[in-house]
Each structure stands twice: as C-alpha cells, then as structure tokens.
Amino acid sequence: MQSFDFSFLKVTPFDVLDVLLVAFILYQLYNLIKGTIAANIFIGLTIICLVYVVVDRLHMRMLSYILGNFMKVGIIAIVVVFQQEIRRFLLLVGKNASFQRNREWWRYFFGKKEAEKNNYARIKPIIDACKTLKQTRTGALIVFVKYYDEQFYQNSCEVLESRISKRLLESIFQKNSPLHDGAVVIAGNRIKSASCILPLTDKTDLPAQFGLRHRAGIGVTEANDATAIIISEETGELSYAKQGKVKINISFAELEKLLNKDF
Numbered sequence: 001m002q003s004f005d006f007s008f009l010k011v012t013p014f015d016v017l018d019v020l021l022v023a024f025i026l027y028q029l030y031n032l033i034k035g036t037i038a039a040n041i042f043i044g045l046t047i048i049c050l051v052y053v054v055v056d057r058l059h060m061r062m063l064s065y066i067l068g069n070f071m072k073v074g075i076i077a078i079v080v081v082f083q084q085e086i087r088r089f090l091l092l093v094g095k096n097a098s099f100q101r102n103r104e105w106w107r108y109f110f111g112k113k114e115a116e117k118n119n120y121a122r123i124k125p126i127i128d129a130c131k132t133l134k135q136t137r138t139g140a141l142i143v144f145v146k147y148y149d150e151q152f153y154q155n156s157c158e159v160l161e162s163r164i165s166k167r168l169l170e171s172i173f174q175k176n177s178p179l180h181d182g183a184v185v186i187a188g189n190r191i192k193s194a195s196c197i198l199p200l201t202d203k204t205d206l207p208a209q210f211g212l213r214h215r216a217g218i219g220v221t222e223a224n225d226a227t228a229i230i231i232s233e234e235t236g237e238l239s240y241a242k243q244g245k246v247k248i249n250i251s252f253a254e255l256e257k258l259l260n261k262d263f
C-alpha cells in the first residue's frame with residue numbers, strides 16, 4: 001500500500017503560536033467590526049480580492065489591470081476606511097498591556113480591601129445620583145475615561161473641573177439645566193466636563209428603542225478607552241457601555257461591580 005510522506009510538514013511550537021496569534025487577531029478584528037458598516041465594507045473588499053485572483057488566473061487583462069491598480073492603493077484605502085476600527089484595535093492592544101491592568105493584579109494580591117474601600121467612596125455619589133435619575137426618569141449619559149483627551153472633549157464640552165458630587169450630577173441632568181443636553185465626562189476624581197457632544201456609533205444591530213443618547217454612549221466607548229452609563233428618559237432603564245458593547249437594564253448592584261472594575 002502506498003504511504004504518504006509528511007516529512008516536509010515540520011511543525012515547530014512557534015508555528016503553532018503563529019497560527020494561534022493570527023486566529024486571535026482575526027477574532028478580535030471580527031469582534032470589532034461585527035454589526036457595523038465596516039463589516040460590509042470588509043466583505044466587499046474580500047470579494048474584490050477574490051475576483052482579482054480569478055480574473056488574473058484567467059488572463060482577463062483589462063479587468064485584472066483595473067482591479068490590480070485598485071489593489072495597489074488598497075492599503076491606503078483600508079487605513080482610511082477602517083480608521084475607527086484600527087484605532088479601536090490599537091486601544092484594545094494598549095489597554096491589555098497597560099499599567100492599569102497590571103495594577104489590578106497588584107491590588108488583588110496586595111491591599112485589595114483598601115483599594116476597594118477607597119473606590120467605593122469615589123463611586124457612591126455616582127450610584128446615588130443614578131438612583132435618583134432613574135426614579136425621576138431623567139435621561140443621562142455619564143462617561144468615564146482613563147485618559148482625558150483635552151482635544152477630543154473640550155471642543156464640544158462645557159469645562160467643569162469639579163469634585164464628583166451626587167447633587168451636582170443630579171442638577172446637571174435636570175431638564176431645565178442649560179447643561180443637561182449631552183454627556184458628563186469623569187476622569188479620575190473629577191467631573192471634567194458636561195454637555196459633551198460625542199461621536200455616535202454606526203452599529204446597525206442595536207435595539208429599536210436606542211436613540212441618540214444610547215448611540216453616543218456606545219460610540220464614545222468605541223473610539224476611546226472609556227465606559228458609559230446611559231439612563232433612558234423614556235424607560236428609566238440603566239445601561240452600561242464598554243468597548244462598543246452595551247449591557248441593558250442592569251441593576252445597581254451590577255453597576256457597582258462594573259464601576260469598581262472599570263473606574
């Protein structure tokens with residue numbers, strides 16, 4: 001019986017690692033563009049690539065010339081078209097390697113209790129304000145950023161630079177307040193700004209009841225290392241957005257856990 005010779009197939013541990021890393025990167029990219037217009041653009045580009053390979057093999061000169069030229073500028077087109085996704089991908093990579101994440105491990109082994117106690121004092125006024133806003137069905141959008149990018153936020157915001165306080169948050173979102181439209185941005189221990197106009201997500205698979213407030217809350221977490229609490233004026237529901245994904249109708253216990261982890 002004829003036997004097959006697989007001796008040419010030498011698989012080293014680095015090959016396995018290589019494949020795993022590529023699979024991981026593709027999976028992360030898939031997660032980033034899933035449900036967005038970018039997913040359709042990606043499919044379009046893949047189809048053009050496949051057509052190019054076919055027409056090139058069939059020696060259809062005119063079409064392969066046109067598609068070939070298109071492919072040459074393709075890389076620039078990809079960078080332009082996927083600007084947001086590339087930004088999000090780099091943020092994801094940077095975030096996973098960041099000092100902040102390692103500091104969480106540090107906290108876990110040394111002095112976690114102490115850290116949690118301090119954090120609770122920080123997040124309590126926010127949770128209390130959310131309780132009132134939910135009860136009174138007052139729409140609100142509160143964004144937490146690790147790094148406050150002055151350029152990104154200051155152009156469209158009213159600068160506050162104030163201590164985090166329950167009553168301040170409640171009064172900002174009162175319907176008669178001049179600052180109630182838009183988002184409040186919190187960084188570290190400060191309310192940095194209010195009335196911020198944020199980028200909207202272009203996701204196409206969101207629930208029908210999500211309007212501009214929810215789209216802005218999700219959008220800001222796609223473009224930045226940020227998380228957002230969204231309180232619906234219509235239903236009083238509390239949602240929490242992170243990395244472009246949203247948890248709907250969360251409880252206050254859940255909110256406390258999430259803020260403890262992310263803020």
Ligand SMILES: Nc1ncnc2c1ncn2[C@@H]1O[C@H](COP(=O)(O)OP(=O)(O)OP(=O)(O)O)[C@@H](O)[C@H]1O
Binds near residue numbers: 198213234
């Ligand atoms: N780009 C934006 N950035 C920040 N806030 C925004 C933005 N666009 C709209 N908003 C806020 O969202 C409010 C309008 O919310 P809209 O009713 O469209 O949203 P929604 O997601 O349906 O929320 P709700 O359930 O509270 O109605 C505006 O009054 C404004 O405060």
